[in-house]
Amino acid sequence: MKRTVRQYLLHFFFILLPVMTYGTERAWSSDLHTWTVEEIGVLRSLSIDSLPPLPKDPTNKYADNKKAAILGNIFFTDSRFSGNLKVSCATCHPANRNFADNLPLAHGMGTTNRRTMPLIGVAYNTWFFWDGRKDSAWSQALGPFESPVEHGFTRTRCAQIIIDHYKDDYEALFGPLPVFSKRDLPALAKPAIDEPVSLKAWITMPPDVKDAVNRIYANMGKAIAAFMRTIIPAPSRFDHYVRAIVEKDQKSAIKILSSDEVKGLRLFIGKAQCLNCHTGPLFTNGDFHNISIPQPADLPADQGRADGIAKVLADEFNCLSVYSDAPRSDCGELRFIDTDTDKYAGAFKTPTLRNVAERAPYMHAGQFSTLHEVLEFYKNLPPGQRSPELGHFDLNDREMHQLESFLRTLSGPLIFASD
Amino acid sequence: MKLLFSAFLIVLMPFMVSADTDHSKFTQHYKESLFKITENGHFSVEMVLKEKVLQVGKNAINLILHDNKDRDVVGATLTVIPWMPDMGHGVSEQPVIEEKGGGLYKVKNVVISMSGRWELRITVARDATEDTTVFEFKDIKKGKGHHHAMSAPAAGDIDLSVTRLSHKKLFSVTYESLLDPLRINRIHSWKLTVKTADGQPVTGATVTVDGDMPEHGHGLPTQPEVTQEVGQGVYLVEGLKFSMPGWWVMDFHIQKNDQEDTVTFNIQPK
Numbered sequence: 001m002k003r004t005v006r007q008y009l010l011h012f013f014f015i016l017l018p019v020m021t022y023g024t025e026r027a028w029s030s031d032l033h034t035w036t037v038e039e040i041g042v043l044r045s046l047s048i049d050s051l052p053p054l055p056k057d058p059t060n061k062y063a064d065n066k067k068a069a070i071l072g073n074i075f076f077t078d079s080r081f082s083g084n085l086k087v088s089c090a091t092c093h094p095a096n097r098n099f100a101d102n103l104p105l106a107h108g109m110g111t112t113n114r115r116t117m118p119l120i121g122v123a124y125n126t127w128f129f130w131d132g133r134k135d136s137a138w139s140q141a142l143g144p145f146e147s148p149v150e151h152g153f154t155r156t157r158c159a160q161i162i163i164d165h166y167k168d169d170y171e172a173l174f175g176p177l178p179v180f181s182k183r184d185l186p187a188l189a190k191p192a193i194d195e196p197v198s199l200k201a202w203i204t205m206p207p208d209v210k211d212a213v214n215r216i217y218a219n220m221g222k223a224i225a226a227f228m229r230t231i232i233p234a235p236s237r238f239d240h241y242v243r244a245i246v247e248k249d250q251k252s253a254i255k256i257l258s259s260d261e262v263k264g265l266r267l268f269i270g271k272a273q274c275l276n277c278h279t280g281p282l283f284t285n286g287d288f289h290n291i292s293i294p295q296p297a298d299l300p301a302d303q304g305r306a307d308g309i310a311k312v313l314a315d316e317f318n319c320l321s322v323y324s325d326a327p328r329s330d331c332g333e334l335r336f337i338d339t340d341t342d343k344y345a346g347a348f349k350t351p352t353l354r355n356v357a358e359r360a361p362y363m364h365a366g367q368f369s370t371l372h373e374v375l376e377f378y379k380n381l382p383p384g385q386r387s388p389e390l391g392h393f394d395l396n397d398r399e400m401h402q403l404e405s406f407l408r409t410l411s412g413p414l415i416f417a418s419d
Numbered sequence: 420m421k422l423l424f425s426a427f428l429i430v431l432m433p434f435m436v437s438a439d440t441d442h443s444k445f446t447q448h449y450k451e452s453l454f455k456i457t458e459n460g461h462f463s464v465e466m467v468l469k470e471k472v473l474q475v476g477k478n479a480i481n482l483i484l485h486d487n488k489d490r491d492v493v494g495a496t497l498t499v500i501p502w503m504p505d506m507g508h509g510v511s512e513q514p515v516i517e518e519k520g521g522g523l524y525k526v527k528n529v530v531i532s533m534s535g536r537w538e539l540r541i542t543v544a545r546d547a548t549e550d551t552t553v554f555e556f557k558d559i560k561k562g563k564g565h566h567h568a569m570s571a572p573a574a575g576d577i578d579l580s581v582t583r584l585s586h587k588k589l590f591s592v593t594y595e596s597l598l599d600p601l602r603i604n605r606i607h608s609w610k611l612t613v614k615t616a617d618g619q620p621v622t623g624a625t626v627t628v629d630g631d632m633p634e635h636g637h638g639l640p641t642q643p644e645v646t647q648e649v650g651q652g653v654y655l656v657e658g659l660k661f662s663m664p665g666w667w668v669m670d671f672h673i674q675k676n677d678q679e680d681t682v683t684f685n686i687q688p689k
Binding site for chain 1: 505532603635641660663
């Protein structure tokens with residue numbers, strides 16, 4: 001930026017003095033859109049054109065099965081899989097609203113303690129949920145069904161609904177359903193540590209029946225994951241801008257983003273330090289960070305990732321479980337998980353910034369209702385809570401506005417990969 | 420009037436004398452050093468570092484200490500804290516201090532995590548005497564004219580060799596990444612070939628792994644491990660992952676019988 005200003009002044013004094021107003025404007029705007037080779041490298045790394053093909057999910061052999069994705073889409077919107085027949089995955093992830101509910105805390109049968117996560121580009125995640133307590137999209141999809149404040153349901157009832165309503169579709173994909181007697185599937189049964197009645201019903205079931213139910217439940221999750229995988233972002237104005245810059249088409253570039261938006265982009269990849277966590281074409285490093293965000297007073301304390309580590313290791317549907325299709329060698333993320341709970345105390349997953357402007361409120365419990373509030377939070381972190389990688393303490397109001405303007409250029413349509 | 424002036428002088432005298440002796444007690448022994456006297460006048464601290472500047476990343480400095488009778492300060496306990504006053508934070512990495520004798524203390528692992536104004540806060544404690552001084556660095560920069568928080572030192576600045584000698588020169592170690600080129604956010608494995616300095620394979624060694632990002636003061640997002648020896652002195656390191664592009668430092672600690680040493684590789688995943 002310093003160089004830009006200096007050049008501007010040189011132009012001003014020696015070349016452009018006679019045609020002052022018109023000339024300086026032009027010099028300024030062409031400089032604004034001139035990027036160094038290094039900067040273009042950074043822009044490309046953030047562009048959607050750098051998004052690799054959907055990564056394989058070795059834990060789910062149905063991940064790229066189109067029929068599984070179609071069935072998964074139906075499961076996703078079927079509210080019969082809920083205690084009050086009103087809640088489906090789409091309740092909190094409505095397709096017509098970016099698969100997000102725009103509420104501070106998710107509402108199913110009750111209210112959860114966290115914000116609904118975006119599903120955009122979900123297949124690229126390593127860890128799922130804010131605390132990464134799941135390591136695959138299909139095991140993630142199963143969590144909400146048995147949560148009393150989300151679907152308020154049980155896996156035995158899920159199995160029963162599949163037997164009653166989805167027998168043919170299910171068997172065409174996953175093979176024959178077992179035959180259960182009514183007594184085999186107690187409606188209340190689930191391995192819920194804090195619901196003793198349900199836990200007792202589950203624990204006292206014969207092992208082979210539990211295993212058969214778990215297989216149906218896991219397959220249900222795998223179908224839903226096959227559908228969720230297809231939800232990917234399409235190019236935003238930012239991506240079109242980078243394409244124009246890469247193709248050295250400055251004339252087009254100038255029309256795509258405004259001066260403020262480009263200045264915001266320069267801040268984003270420069271002194272605002274956003275790149276420290278929001279890297280790559282999905283604008284996330286996929287890791288967990290404690291950014292000293294205040295926990296709402298009416299919610300219990302939340303240790304985030306520090307608690308998620310043991311949960312994913314203990315998860316009955318994790319990569320190393322019998323319900324995963326992955327060989328042990330494909331479970332590196334779980335086998336070499338960082339177990340440092342001090343490092344991850346109060347840490348939450350870096351969310352994608354794609355479509356971020358469409359997704360208020362923000363943070364793991366919807367603490368901030370606008371992007372402006374989020375940026376102010378980073379600016380005003382008290383000294384004791386600052387880490388060298390976090391925050392932009394020296395931005396002025398104008399720059400804060402530019403940064404926010406840039407974030408709004410990351411909105412684009414969602415598309416389905418199988419289309 | 421004369422009387423008043425004399426009285427004034429008499430009152431002033433002790434201060435003048437003490438101010439004078441304060442200076443005479445301490446000598447700057449090294450021309451090229453940064454020189455400070457501690458706040459309560461107990462010690463002088465001379466800091467010797469390359470071109471008198473610190474850089475973003477890991478720095479090593481030499482400190483030479485004298486007391487107020489110009490004697491070498493031996494057996495002192497030093498603390499060195501890099502501090503960023505505008506940000507109100509330090510770094511999580513601790514400097515490593517080694518006394519070399521004759522008042523010389525080598526301080527390694529002085530991590531400067533970002534460019535800007537920094538202080539090195541130094542406390543010297545010997546017997547019952549403790550005193551402090553602060554060296555200020557107005558504008559610490561990255562290695563070579565880089566502007567962005569993300570940029571790493573220029574390729575020429577750091578040694579990216581895949582074969583390096585361990586610190587005490589006990590082992591010659593080569594790594595081969597099975598993910599080539601090195602990319603961020605991909606979990607992958609390395610093969611580590613460990614030989615003695617004269618080229619004999621080192622078998623059955625215990626090898627542990629650690630990695631960090633000096634410019635940012637944080638470690639790896641995973642806990643990689645050496646899982647097996649796949650050939651004579653060839654060790655498989657699994658679970659490596661780099662969460663940011665830029666300069667990372669990988670340390671492998673190798674122990675064989677009573678010999679142990681650490682080898683360090685610089686890498687730049689993209």
